[in-house]
Amino acid sequence: MTTFTVVFDACVLFPAPLRDILMELAVSGLFRARWTDEIHDEWVRSLLRIRDDISAEKLLRTRELMNQAVPDSLVTDYQDLISGLMLPDENDRHVLATAIKCGASVIVTSNLVDFPADYLWKFGVEAQHPDDFIACQFDLNQPVACSAIKRLRQRLKNPPRSVAEYIQTLEKMSLPQTVHRLKAFDGVL
Secondary structure, three states: OOOOEEEEOHHHOOOHHHHHHHHHHHHOOOOEEEEOHHHHHHHHHHHHHHOOOOOHHHHHHHHHHHHHHOOOOEOOOOHHHHOOOOOOOHHHHHHHHHHHHHOOOEEEOOOHHHOOHHHHHOOOOEEEOHHHHHHHHHHHOHHHHHHHHHHHHHHOOOOOOOHHHHHHHHHHOOOHHHHHHHHHOOOOO
């Protein structure tokens, strides 16, 4: 069922609700998700910097669970590509190098300005905002996407969330297209 490969930038793995929805969609087989240890290090470091209530051990466990949930998710041997890439923020070159190395067609990132479309096009890669990406997954396969979201929401225990509460969480994350689609299917979520 997997039709294409995507790379998750660290910025979309940083907020837990966004990471959870992207991971659940990946586990559902809608696409093949990829990342690197460097991407992991970046989102973990960022989260630890602003959240003193989360331990490094807990995030290491999350990282391990992500790697287990998506077989062959870790991309390696991409570092040689980095120096030849030109992006507005050179600290993002490793993400593009990862996409090139694993043949990804999409980088899911909130930092679209750091991934110019005309440059990425040369490598057959497109940067997509997570809201656009998730909405597209719904449009491509509504039954699978709805089932994934339902499973995710039902697993939430601390605290449990009703459909309306879960949708409110996503509204706060500035995911208007995703929220619009979820509201249309709230009876099955």
